Amino acid sequence: MGKKLFYQDPYIKSFTAHIVTKGKDEKGNDYVVLDQTAFYPTGGGQPYDSGTIENINVLNVEEVEGEIRHYLESDLDDSTSSVEAIIDWERRFDHMQQHTGQHILSAAFDNLFNYKTVGFHLGNEILTIDLDTESLTETEAEKAEQLANQIVLENVLIEVKWVTEEEAANYPLRKETKVKEDIRLVIISDFDYNGCGGTHPKATGEVQAIKILDWEKQKKKTRLQFVCGNRVIKQLNQKNKVLMGLTQLLNSPEQEMEKSVVRLLEKVKSTEKELEQTGEKILYYEARSLLNSSMGKSVVSEVFQNRSVQELQKLARIIINEDDNDNVICLLVSQNESRLQLVCAKASSDGISMKKIAANALTMINGKGGGSDSFAQGGGEALVSADQMLQHLLELVQGE
Structure with a gap:
């Protein structure tokens, strides 16, 4: 049903392929299946890759019944049999950074406090993991973040292995694998061993940085928000712009910002009462x-x-x-x-x-x-x- 080039080499940015079939899904959306593809389909908490096929935008990629379907913005010419495809590398690498950062941070919470990750979502702006604990202290969050960034700094090689269920039993897996054959392990040596079908970089250093933003209680779990890699820089830029704007509006230095806002709120409350x-x-x-x-x-x-x-x-x-x-x-x-x-x-x-x-x-x-x-x-x-x-x-x- 098509070779998965993203598993052979997640750094492939372009490729040539032949059309295997065209079809429509149950909603009437047209798709094309290729004999090989570097487009990652949505799965395991990781979104699909975008890009172009014959300069036509790829709107979605899904794996259905063993075939990878590429949904295009417009139809390919009926005479087309061979196509040139280009991956949106910025999106792909972002997903690689975020997904690997999630592995590292989840392992940090697991190793330090035995807090298991029971949910994961990779969004356009932030990531979330659901930790199997009803509460999380600021000290615990800081320690997990420090350990995660230490693993990033050490630039540990990331190894990917395909193993059988029997072979997988020889590894200290962070959680039980859902599949029972053709198991794909993503290994950060001496730190994290996890079954995963996502795309990951060669070493932890490419994650660049991991930053926890916030967390909240979700029923009997804790939902943690964080960002990795280039998203850390984007978050810093956004927050710095807001902070610089506030320093000018309040005529107060950054170090005194909190006190200035408290004084302003107290004044507003007093004025409202008057x-x-x-x-x-x-x-x-x-x-x-x-x-x-x-x-x-x-x-x-x-x-x-x-x-x-x-x-x-x-x-x-x-x-x-x-x-x-x-x-x-x-x-x-x-x-x-x-x-x-x-x-x-x-x-x-x-x-x-x-x-x-x-x-x-x-x-x-x-x-x-x-x-x-x-x-x-x-x-x-x-x-x-x-x-x-x-x-x-x-x-x-x-x-x-």
């Missing part, structure tokens, strides 16, 4: 103004623009609490773009039901709401103007 208190005072004066302008009337009513229902509720409560006779009815309406909000309130639950009044009015605007006989609110579509809604509420109150 604004909230000021807003409460403004609502109080607004309520007194509405009561004064409605002196002698049993209903206080007003139309607003762009006031939230929460503001209307606060204002209505202040009005009914400030009323000296405890018998005032408060009707407030606000138009917010294409919606209307309304609040109906009074001090006592006796007499007219505010819930009934609001429910009746809300039918005009396909609205929803709720509340009690003394205090109700709701909102809906602005099918009528705010003035028309207030007039309707006044008529409903008068009718009661």
Whole structure:
């Protein structure tokens, strides 16, 4: 079903092959199978290789029923029998660095703390491994990272062997292999022995560096985020840009950044509290103004623009609490773009039901709401103007 050149030499960047067959998968996607290929198919946590075949972009590579299918951006000419293919080497080498770095870091956690790796994902930006432990300390993470980078620094040769199940039993495998024949071992001598079908460099030094970014509890496991190789440099560049931008915005050196941010957050919290208190005072004066302008009337009513229902509720409560006779009815309406909000309130639950009044009015605007006989609110579509809604509420109150 085609020679796997990526196993013969993971450093192959281009190759020539003959077309064995063309076909469609169950979703109707066209693919081509070659007599040999250097394109790695998705598997074992490692994504597929990209590149071109006859200058046509390879969109996906999968191994299905023993054949490696290459999905192309457009069809090959029917007369084509031999093709020239080029691997996206930057993507391939990135995957080699990340996958090998994962082996090293997983082995470090295993060797130091007996934390087994039970899950692995190689993403476009970061990698994750799931460790079989409910908790992970900062000290443990630092020790594992240091050991992993020491193995990288020592530039240990990486050996790949094909063995039988019986032969595999002679090696101290980090985990049991899923396959029982044609087992492929990836060996970092005296450190890690692991069954794996991925692509790896010749020596650990090509991984360059391993950096743990973060971790979190996932059910009874710990999910660890990290990067290797060139991704470490990219992460450093990204974080350095953010840090440099913050130093200018906060006018603070890098060493004082954390303290500056804490001071800023405390100031923001204090300012928000002051604004909230000021807003409460403004609502109080607004309520007194509405009561004064409605002196002698049993209903206080007003139309607003762009006031939230929460503001209307606060204002209505202040009005009914400030009323000296405890018998005032408060009707407030606000138009917010294409919606209307309304609040109906009074001090006592006796007499007219505010819930009934609001429910009746809300039918005009396909609205929803709720509340009690003394205090109700709701909102809906602005099918009528705010003035028309207030007039309707006044008529409903008068009718009661």
